Amino acid sequence: MAGRKNNRAEPCPVARGVDVVGERWALLIVRDAFDGVRRFGDFQRSLGMARNILADRLRMLVEAGILASQPASDGSAYQEYVLTAKGEDLFQVIVALRRWGERHLFAPGEAHSVLVRRDTGRAVADLALRTADGEELSAADTAVKKVEGL
């Protein structure tokens, strides 16, 4: 659950990441934030979640440094929640989840939202994990080197 754990003995970055964002609502709030949602009422309408749970998850995401709470940009009394640099950096996680969902959780031809290029409005063809050299890597190409506890 977002922000609840502070597992400083855990040497696996996947596990630490999961401890912060491995929770349904936290991930969907971050997804909405990428889509430009900023206000409590708009998150609530988008996600259809209970107000107390939404307030809890927003507070955790702020405590985790993923969202920042700030006064509304239009000068109104609303608070706005915006992604920090740490939150923006979850883009790959959201896109990877989207890609997997598109490939495996929809029937052929079934309608779903798509990721498009902002400049052209055209769908992003596909995404691949590549090294800085441009080489595409699969699970079979990699292994995890365990690190002993400190």
Place this chain on the structure above:
Amino acid sequence: MAGRKNNRAEPCPVARGVDVVGERWALLIVRDAFDGVRRFGDFQRSLGMARNILADRLRMLVEAGILASQPASDGSAYQEYVLTAKGEDLFQVIVALRRWGERHLFAPGEAHSVLVRRDTGRAVADLALRTADGEELSAADTAVKKVEGL
């Protein structure tokens, strides 16, 4: 929670993906499966989770088609849980979580496990989301095109 939801009205692939794997234990079981863990007892030792919860999550991951249960490869009486093609395709999700964790959840110099190339044993420098043309995409380059319900 893995496999519990079957939200066929949800047009967002991120949300459907989150409904299947947006749960701490499910993601950590998949991570361990990528690291070669196959047996109930080995998952339990690695994750330190209660047997009934592990059994529940393994069953959900099998029902979701992410893991397959099969007789042990050594002919013993054990069952083994191996990633299906659908499960293998979660590689990008796990790597994206790892990368985010490495960048944001560890102090400088703090020990953590690393992703290495299987052939050379050397750390994978960095990973980027690129289109098939090799262009790197950021959140600012993309938008989500909503699709109305059917």
